[in-house]
Amino acid sequence: MTAIRSFCMAAIISAAGLAFVAPPALPQGQPVTPPHAAHPKATPESIAAGKDIFAGTCAVCHGIDGSGGNGPNIRGAGAAMGPEGVYGRIRGGIIGTGMPAFTSLDDATVWKLVDYAMTLGHEDAGVATGDSKKGKEIYDASKCGTCHAVGAEGGNLGPDLSHIGVQRSIVTLTKTLEDPGNNLPLDAGLQERATFTAYVVYRAVTKDGKVIEGTRVNEDSFTIQLRDANGNLHSIQKFEMKSIDPEPGKSFMPSYKDKLTAAQINDLVAYLSSLGEAQ
Numbered sequence: 622m623t624a625i626r627s628f629c630m631a632a633i634i635s636a637a638g639l640a641f642v643a644p645p646a647l648p649q650g651q652p653v654t655p656p657h658a659a660h661p662k663a664t665p666e667s668i669a670a671g672k673d674i675f676a677g678t679c680a681v682c683h684g685i686d687g688s689g690g691n692g693p694n695i696r697g698a699g700a701a702m703g704p705e706g707v708y709g710r711i712r713g714g715i716i717g718t719g720m721p722a723f724t725s726l727d728d729a730t731v732w733k734l735v736d737y738a739m740t741l742g743h744e745d746a747g748v749a750t751g752d753s754k755k756g757k758e759i760y761d762a763s764k765c766g767t768c769h770a771v772g773a774e775g776g777n778l779g780p781d782l783s784h785i786g787v788q789r790s791i792v793t794l795t796k797t798l799e800d801p802g803n804n805l806p807l808d809a810g811l812q813e814r815a816t817f818t819a820y821v822v823y824r825a826v827t828k829d830g831k832v833i834e835g836t837r838v839n840e841d842s843f844t845i846q847l848r849d850a851n852g853n854l855h856s857i858q859k860f861e862m863k864s865i866d867p868e869p870g871k872s873f874m875p876s877y878k879d880k881l882t883a884a885q886i887n888d889l890v891a892y893l894s895s896l897g898e899a900q
């Protein structure tokens with residue numbers, strides 16, 4: 622997985638030719654795991670203890686059952702990378718991403734977390750029941766690509782979806798299509814969601830009553846720049862502005878709840894969940 626969104630934002634910003642503090646370009650890399658004791662045999666007790674620690678330490682990003690939310694779905698990650706691999710992700714973090722290195726946890730604690738993480742399978746985070754080939758056709762017909770990129774193709778008004786299948790669970794993908802914006806953060810507290818503050822829609826009202834809605838691209842002492850739903854930039858003088866407020870729950874992404882049938886949404890989710898797998 623990559624920090625593709627930060628790159629995507631950087632691309633939007635440089636494309637707009639605006640001065641902006643780009644996210645620091647950290648090197649991508651495999652975790653650097655310190656030397657550690659061998660894996661003690663997993664027991665029902667170690668799994669239960671790991672679950673408690675996970676709830677307090679990891680669930681804020683990965684969800685209580687590992688199905689994701691503010692961070693990626695890690696269900697099935699244990700099966701894919703093995704206990705040593707999971708240990709390495711926890712102790713070493715993943716450089717250049719929102720996954721922190723938990724260097725202050727001791728060996729025994731990390732192994733309990735690993736034992737719990739190994740029990741998280743793919744099943745009840747939702748299984749793709751749709752037809753991903755039909756889903757791709759719905760994706761094209763719905764013109765999702767005007768706002769989203771998959772690989773080299775598509776727009777940048779919304780996040781890059783090239784790896785969305787490994788970043789989000791079926792449940793989360795379905796929720797996003799039905800109610801986009803419901804999970805948009807208003808503050809940049811969580812690193813993984815921080816770039817998402819860039820998608821919060823603001824409503825600016827000028828003193829002469831003009832209303833402009835857009836995402837905040839840039840701001841200096843005198844002006845603020847908003848990007849509207851069509852991608853056009855508006856530069857507003859602060860002295861001309863009466864108010865500017867975020868609109869929680871609002872997104873430029875339309876809801877597809879009434880535009881597509883439940884079966885079509887299932888197909889679309891099956892397509893999305895196939896993106897980024899085993900690459």
Ligand code: HEC
Nearest residue numbers: 622623678679682692695698707710715718719720734813
């Ligand atoms: C602040 C948010 C955050 C917290 C807290 C967090 N993670 Fe992560 N984690 C992430 C992000 C973001 C990634 C994806 C990194 C990437 O893009 O490759 C990730 C990736 C992972 C992966 C690798 C998944 C894969 O398929 O490659 C594992 C395993 C993991 N986390 C386990 C944990 C565990 C266990 C904890 C608690 C000790 C934890 N994480 C706490 C944000 C977080």
Ligand code: HEC
Nearest residue numbers: 763764765768778779780785797801802820872873874875
């Ligand atoms: C007018 C632009 C626009 C269109 C059209 C659009 N989206 Fe989005 N999409 C966005 C924006 C902006 C966000 C980020 C804000 C949010 O989550 O609501 C987003 C978020 C998403 C996410 C969540 C990404 C994540 O990392 O959690 C998914 C999945 C998604 N869109 C899929 C789709 C699909 C599939 C379609 C077509 C059926 C589509 N979008 C059409 C703008 C758009």
